[in-house]
Amino acid sequence: MSGTRDRGKEPITDIDRLIHEPARFLIMAHLYVVEAADFLFLQRQTNLTWGNLSSHISKLEDAGYVHVEKSFKGKKPHTMVRLTEGGRAAFERYRESMQAALDNIPG
Amino acid sequence: MAEHVNLKEIERSVRARYHNDGITLIVAGLSLIFLAVFFYDHRQAWATTFAVGVWAWLAESLRRRLIYPRLGYAKLPTKQNPLTIVLAIGAVISVFVGAMFLERLNISFAGPIYWGAVLAVAALVIAVASRSKIACALAPVFLLSGGGGAMLARLGVCCAESYQLAALGAILITIGSGQLVLLRRRYPEPASEALNERD
Numbered sequence: 001m002s003g004t005r006d007r008g009k010e011p012i013t014d015i016d017r018l019i020h021e022p023a024r025f026l027i028m029a030h031l032y033v034v035e036a037a038d039f040l041f042l043q044r045q046t047n048l049t050w051g052n053l054s055s056h057i058s059k060l061e062d063a064g065y066v067h068v069e070k071s072f073k074g075k076k077p078h079t080m081v082r083l084t085e086g087g088r089a090a091f092e093r094y095r096e097s098m099q100a101a102l103d104n105i106p107g
Numbered sequence: 108m109a110e111h112v113n114l115k116e117i118e119r120s121v122r123a124r125y126h127n128d129g130i131t132l133i134v135a136g137l138s139l140i141f142l143a144v145f146f147y148d149h150r151q152a153w154a155t156t157f158a159v160g161v162w163a164w165l166a167e168s169l170r171r172r173l174i175y176p177r178l179g180y181a182k183l184p185t186k187q188n189p190l191t192i193v194l195a196i197g198a199v200i201s202v203f204v205g206a207m208f209l210e211r212l213n214i215s216f217a218g219p220i221y222w223g224a225v226l227a228v229a230a231l232v233i234a235v236a237s238r239s240k241i242a243c244a245l246a247p248v249f250l251l252s253g254g255g256g257a258m259l260a261r262l263g264v265c266c267a268e269s270y271q272l273a274a275l276g277a278i279l280i281t282i283g284s285g286q287l288v289l290l291r292r293r294y295p296e297p298a299s300e301a302l303n304e305r306d
Contacts, residue, residue, distance in 0.1 A: 029114060029117055030117060030121070030181075032114060033114055033117050033118040033121060033184075034121060034181040034182060034183055034184065035181075035182040035183065035184050036181070036182045037179065037180065037181035037182070038175075038179050038180045038181070039179070040175075040176075040177075040178070040179030040180075040297060041178065041179025041180055041181045042179065043179065043297075044178055044179050044294065045120075045121070045179075
C-alpha cells in the first residue's frame with residue numbers, strides 16, 4: 001500500500017482481499033489475539049467445518065500469513081497454527097485500511 | 108458464524124472459555140479443603156498456599172485431559188506485570204500476618220469472619236479483573252460463611268475455620284463439576300475421522 005497517499009483517501013481496492021473474506025478474517029482475528037492455536041480451537045471459535053477451515057488455512061499459509069506445524073499427540077494428528085510476522089503486519093494494515101475506508105463514508 | 112469483530116471481545120471470549128471450564132473452581136475448592144485440613148499447622152498452611160505451582164500443574168493436567176480434546180488448545184499471551192506479581196505476593200503475606208495477629212488476640216469468632224472477608228475480597232478482585240459472574244456471586248457466599256463460622260465458634264465448636272473452609276471448598280467443587288459436565292455435554296469430543304480429515 002502506498003505510504004505517500006493520505007490515509008483517509010486510500011482506495012478501497014487496496015484492501016487485502018485475502019483477509020477480507022469473512023471466514024479468513026475470523027481466523028486471522030483469533031490468531032491475532034493468541035500466540036498459537038490448534039485446529040480444533042479454531043473450529044470451535046469460528047464454527048467452520050473441518051474442510052472449510054482447512055482450505056482457508058491453506059490459502060493463508062500459501063500467502064505466508066500463517067505458519068502450520070503438524071505433529072502427533074499419541075496416535076492422533078495435532079496441527080498448531082500461528083500468525084507469522086508478515087501475517088500480523090498484514091492484519092494490522094488491513095485494520096487500518098478498513099478503518100480509513102469506513103471513516104471516509106459520509107454518514 | 109460469529110459476527111464478533113472486536114478484537115478485545117474476541118480475546119475476552121477466548122480467556123473466558125478456559126476460565127469457565129470448571130477446572131479453576133475445582134482446583135480452588137481442593138486447595139481450600141487442603142488448607143482446612145491443615146489449618147492449625149502453620150507450616151502446612153504456608154506450604155499449601157505457596158505451592159501454587161502444584162495447583163497450577165494440577166489445573167493444567169486436568170485441562171489437558173478433559174478440556175483441550177473438546178475445546179481445542181490455544182496458547183494465550185502471558186501478560187506478566189511485575190507490579191501485579193509484587194502486589195499479589197504482598198497481599199498473600201499480609202493475609203497470613205493478619206491471621207497470625209488474630210490468633211494472638213485469641214478471639215474465637217474473629218478467625219472465620221476474617222477468612223470469609225479475605226475470600227470475599229479475593230472473589231471480588233477476580234470478578235472485576237475477569238468479569239466473572241460466578242466470582243461475583245461467590246463473594247457474598249464467602250462473606251456469609253464468615254458469619255456461619257463465627258456462629259459455630261460461639262457455640263463452642265472447635266476448628267470452626269476448618270469447617271468453614273471445607274464447606275466453601277465443597278461448594279466450589281460442586282459448582283466447578285457442574286460447569287465441567289455442562290461443557291463436556293456441549294462440546295463432545297470430535298470423531299477421529301474428522302481429526303484425520305483436516306490433514
